[in-house]
Amino acid sequence: MSTVSYYTAEGLKKLKEELEYLKNVERPKASEAIAEARDKGDLSENAEYDAAKEAQGLLEMKISKMEDLVANARLIDESQLDVSKVLVLSTVKIKNQANGMELKYTLVAESEADLKSGKISVTSPIGKGLLGKSVGEIAEINVPNGVLKFEILEISRD
The missing domain is CATH 3.10.50.30 (Transcription elongation factor, GreA/GreB, C-terminal domain)
Structure with missing residues (x-):
C-alpha cells in the first residue's frame, strides 16, 4: 500500500511534467536503443542489447513509482x-x-x-x-x- 504525499500546486505540476517527459521522451529512446542493439546480430552475445534492456527495465520501474506518487498525491489547500x-x-x-x-x-x-x-x-x-x-x-x-x-x-x- 502506498502512502499519501502532500504537494503544493507547483510541486505536483513538476512531478507530472517529469512523468510525462519519462513516458513521452525517455521511453521511446529506450525502445529505439533496444531496436538498434537487436539489429546488430546475435542477441546471446550482444552486451549492448543486454544493457539497453536493463536501462529500459530501470526506466519502467521509475515510471511506475512516479505514477504511484501522482496517484497518491494530495494537493495542499x-x-x-x-x-x-x-x-x-x-x-x-x-x-x-x-x-x-x-x-x-x-x-x-x-x-x-x-x-x-x-x-x-x-x-x-x-x-x-x-x-x-x-x-x-x-x-x-x-x-x-x-x-x-x-x-x-x-x-x-x-
Missing part, C-alpha cells in the same frame, strides 16, 4: 492553513539564539525540499522542530552536533 502556527507551507523567519543569525525558510513536503531556494522538508530535524510553534516561542532542535535554539520571529504564507 493553502487557504485552509492556520497562520498562527508553523505548518507545511509556512514561511518562517527564525533567529539562532547562539549566534543571533536570522534565517528564513519555507517548510515543504520532503519531495519539494531545496535548501538553495530556502525550502526545507517538514521531516528534516529543523522542520520537525519548528512545526506547531508560534511567534515568540523558542524551538529546541536536536541535531547531530548538539541542540540548536531558534526563536520564531515571524510566520507567513508566501
Whole structure:
C-alpha cells in the first residue's frame, strides 16, 4: 500500500511534467536503443542489447513509482492553513539564539525540499522542530552536533 504525499500546486505540476517527459521522451529512446542493439546480430552475445534492456527495465520501474506518487498525491489547500502556527507551507523567519543569525525558510513536503531556494522538508530535524510553534516561542532542535535554539520571529504564507 502506498502512502499519501502532500504537494503544493507547483510541486505536483513538476512531478507530472517529469512523468510525462519519462513516458513521452525517455521511453521511446529506450525502445529505439533496444531496436538498434537487436539489429546488430546475435542477441546471446550482444552486451549492448543486454544493457539497453536493463536501462529500459530501470526506466519502467521509475515510471511506475512516479505514477504511484501522482496517484497518491494530495494537493495542499493553502487557504485552509492556520497562520498562527508553523505548518507545511509556512514561511518562517527564525533567529539562532547562539549566534543571533536570522534565517528564513519555507517548510515543504520532503519531495519539494531545496535548501538553495530556502525550502526545507517538514521531516528534516529543523522542520520537525519548528512545526506547531508560534511567534515568540523558542524551538529546541536536536541535531547531530548538539541542540540548536531558534526563536520564531515571524510566520507567513508566501
